[in-house]
Amino acid sequence: MQGHGKVVDGSLLGDANGMERGPGAQKRSGKWQRPRFTRKALMKCCLVKWILASAAPQGPDDSSDSDLELSTVRHQPEGLEQLQAQTKFTKKELQSLYRGFKNECPSGLVDEDTFKNIYSQFFPQGDATTYAHFLFNAFDIDRNGSIRFEDFVIGLSVLLRGSVTEKLNWAFNLYDINKDGYITKEEMLAIMKSIYDMMGRYTYPSVRDDAPSEHVEKFFQKMDRNRDGVVTIDEFIETCQKDENIMSSMQLFENVI
DSSP states (O other): OOOOOOOOBGGGGOOSSOEEOOTTOOOOOSSOOOOOOOHHHHTTOHHHHHHHHTSOOOOTTTTSOOHHHHTTSSSOOOOHHHHHHHSSOOHHHHHHHHHHHHHHOTTSEEOHHHHHHHHHHHOTTSOOHHHHHHHHHHHOTTOSSOEEHHHHHHHHHHHHHOOHHHHHHHHHHHHOTTOSSOEEHHHHHHHHHHHHHHHOSOOBSEEOTTHHHHHHHHHHHHHOTTOSSEEOHHHHHHHHHHOHHHHHHHTTHHHHO
8 A cells, every 4th residue: 555645734633722824724613513424534534545445346246245255264253234233334334344454454353563554654754653552552442462353343433433422432542541541641642742743744734843732731721620630531521522622623533543
C-alpha cells in the first residue's frame, strides 16, 4: 500500500487556541453537528482503507455465505450473522472487511507493529509510533498483544457508527492509558501530543509547539469538575456532551482512526 503524503488539515485537531488560521481558511460554525455516516465517511478511516486495499475485487457471488472462507483462518471470527448483530456493519461490509483483514493478517490476528506500519504510511509527514501504540492498546481489550477480527470490527463500528455516548466511552478508554478508570492530565497530554506528532509540522493551518499542552489545560479544567486531579468517565461524558467546543474537537478521532 502506498503512503499518503498529502498535507493534513490542522483544523482537524479542533480549536485549542493553538492554531493560526490562514486567510483562505473557511469559517466553521461553532455548533457541533452529528456527522452523517456514508460510505464516503467510512472510507476516511485509515484502518478501513488499509484492509479494503487488500481485499479482492468483489464479484457477483459476494453475497453468498462466507462460512467456508472464514473457516480457512487459524483464529476464526464469530459467524457473520453474530458479528452483524454486534456491529452496525452490513453483511457485505463485514465480508469485505474480513477479506482484506485475512489478506493482511493470515493468522487472523493483528499486532502492534502492524498498527505502527499502517499509520506511518498514512501520516508520513509525522511520527505515528506513539499514537499507534496508544490506539492499539485501546483496541486490545484482552491486553494480550494481539487483536482478533471480531474485536477489530466491533471497535470500528463504535468509532464510525456508534452513538455519541458510545464514542465518548471509547475515547475515554483511549485516554485512560493505564486502564485504572481515571484520566490524568498527564495521560490526556500524552495522547494529544502523540496526535500532534503524528499529524506532523506540515499542517495547515500551522500548529504551535505549545498547542497540545494548551489544548489539554483548557479541556482538563472543564472536565475535572470536582478538582481532584483526575477525570472519571461520568465527568468526561457529561462535560463533553455539554460543551460544543469539546464535542467538535472529539470529531478529531473520526479523522485519525
